Amino acid sequence: MFRVLLLREIRLMARRKSELVNPLMFFLIVAMLFPFGVSPEPTILAQLAPGVIWVCALLALMLSLDGFYRDDFDDGSLRQMVMSGVAPALIVLTKAVANWLFTALPLIIVSPLIGVMLNLHPSGIAAVALTLLLGTPAMCLIAAIGMSLTVGLRRGGILLALLVLPLYIPILIFGAMGVNAAAMGQSYSGQLLFLAAMSVFTVSLAPWAAGAALKVSLGE
Amino acid sequence: MAWTWFFRLGSPKWFYQMSLKWQPWLWFFAGSGLGIGLIWGLWIAPPDYYQGELQRIMYIHVPAAYLSMFVYVVMAVSGAIGIIWRMKMAYTVSMSCSPIGAAFTFLALITGSLWGKPTWGTYWVFDARLTAELVLLFLYFGHMALFNAISDLKSADKAAAILAIVGVVNIPIIHFSVEWWNSLHQPASLSKLEKPSIDSSMLWPLLIMIVSFKVFFVAVLLPFIRNHILWRDRDAQWVKQEVESK
Numbered sequence: 001m002f003r004v005l006l007l008r009e010i011r012l013m014a015r016r017k018s019e020l021v022n023p024l025m026f027f028l029i030v031a032m033l034f035p036f037g038v039s040p041e042p043t044i045l046a047q048l049a050p051g052v053i054w055v056c057a058l059l060a061l062m063l064s065l066d067g068f069y070r071d072d073f074d075d076g077s078l079r080q081m082v083m084s085g086v087a088p089a090l091i092v093l094t095k096a097v098a099n100w101l102f103t104a105l106p107l108i109i110v111s112p113l114i115g116v117m118l119n120l121h122p123s124g125i126a127a128v129a130l131t132l133l134l135g136t137p138a139m140c141l142i143a144a145i146g147m148s149l150t151v152g153l154r155r156g157g158i159l160l161a162l163l164v165l166p167l168y169i170p171i172l173i174f175g176a177m178g179v180n181a182a183a184m185g186q187s188y189s190g191q192l193l194f195l196a197a198m199s200v201f202t203v204s205l206a207p208w209a210a211g212a213a214l215k216v217s218l219g220e
Numbered sequence: 221m222a223w224t225w226f227f228r229l230g231s232p233k234w235f236y237q238m239s240l241k242w243q244p245w246l247w248f249f250a251g252s253g254l255g256i257g258l259i260w261g262l263w264i265a266p267p268d269y270y271q272g273e274l275q276r277i278m279y280i281h282v283p284a285a286y287l288s289m290f291v292y293v294v295m296a297v298s299g300a301i302g303i304i305w306r307m308k309m310a311y312t313v314s315m316s317c318s319p320i321g322a323a324f325t326f327l328a329l330i331t332g333s334l335w336g337k338p339t340w341g342t343y344w345v346f347d348a349r350l351t352a353e354l355v356l357l358f359l360y361f362g363h364m365a366l367f368n369a370i371s372d373l374k375s376a377d378k379a380a381a382i383l384a385i386v387g388v389v390n391i392p393i394i395h396f397s398v399e400w401w402n403s404l405h406q407p408a409s410l411s412k413l414e415k416p417s418i419d420s421s422m423l424w425p426l427l428i429m430i431v432s433f434k435v436f437f438v439a440v441l442l443p444f445i446r447n448h449i450l451w452r453d454r455d456a457q458w459v460k461q462e463v464e465s466k
Binding site for chain 1: 366382
């Protein structure tokens with residue numbers, strides 16, 4: 001069942017190529033604003049880079065959430081799926097996995113490039129991709145809870161940010177801390193393990209909360 | 221027979237009338253407790269050997285911070301009760317908790333930053349405990365905003381309860397943040413299992429303040445609940461009679 005749902009998501013995503021590129025463009029452009037806004041001085045940029053990359057990735061992910069349920073909710077297929085007897089947690093998990101594959105993964109692949117452009121220390125470049133790789137699953141799943149709670153609402157966007165962003169803070173702290181440690185040549189395996197732990201924790205529990213929320217939002 | 225009290229709690233009308241009877245007692249105990257605790261803490265208790273008179277802000281800060289977490293747990297547990305046993309009253313309690321909890325969190329943050337300025341030299345640092353407490357404030361705001369954003373009352377109840385339950389992960393983070401990370405904030409002086417690392421001349425007024433803050437919380441909670449009941453059951457016959465008789 002998981003495979004059927006995931007294949008459906010992948011097929012749908014593949015037919016909306018422009019929407020896939022949008023978060024990526026957003027990520028690149030916002031990251032490029034910092035040299036203009038703060039200072040093009042390489043040493044200053046190198047100091048800012050870990051935080052800038054992480055915050056930009058986080059905002060780009062937030063931006064992509066708009067499409068998380070919207071099309072399926074608008075044409076009623078989301079309601080059909082929930083009514084069909086498939087566990088709502090499974091639907092949510094598929095959505096989150098698809099969201100991760102199509103928005104988070106491209107961000108992770110591009111992130112070393114931004115690291116180079118922001119003059120991040122070479123030892124920090126790999127850490128950017130690694131911390132994002134381990135941190136983004138947790139973010140996608142927390143976002144799934146927020147989206148499931150706000151799916152039926154007309155002005156859910158701002159509310160979603162209020163619900164989800166506070167819960168992103170621990171992930172952001174450990175992610176940026178890991179990159180910072182790596183850029184200074186220190187070991188950052190502790191931060192990586194923490195990010196992995198948060199991802200495992202959310203993968204195992206968040207789908208249930210989000211599934212229950214989805215049922216509530218759809219008025220079951 | 222043993223369970224009847226539990227089911228009676230589920231009746232908004234019964235709760236409304238009973239809580240009116242409890243109210244004066246609660247105000248009395250909260251007021252006298254806070255009075256004794258404040259006088260003892262702010263004048264009679266000895267000043268700290270290191271921080272001097274400044275340390276007296278503890279008698280407000282610690283109970284407020286403790287209550288900010290306690291209220292959240294009450295909110296989440298009653299939300300869970302609402303989801304599991306489908307009790308309307310549990311949702312009412314849960315929704316009434318969040319503005320009060322937000323107020324306690326705000327009080328803890330304000331007194332903490334006023335205390336931090338002379339002792340740490342700064343009003344605010346982004347360290348683990350302070351950030352986690354700020355996240356708690358946002359969770360309270362999110363809980364209220366989500367409830368108000370959903371027009372269907374039943375969905376709003378459940379959605380807010382789910383959010384409250386999800387946010388519980390933040391509570392252990394706040395509690396253990398001073399042990400897991402190097403923090404400017406000092407580790408806890410009170411513990412349930414060990415002997416407290418605080419002298420009994422300061423411990424007693426602090427405990428009195430914590431207990432009175434709790435009683436005060438209940439005393440403030442009941443009017444919020446009654447308000448919520450009136451609003452929720454605004455079409456019920458007894459509410460109309462109740463309002464007209466006033």
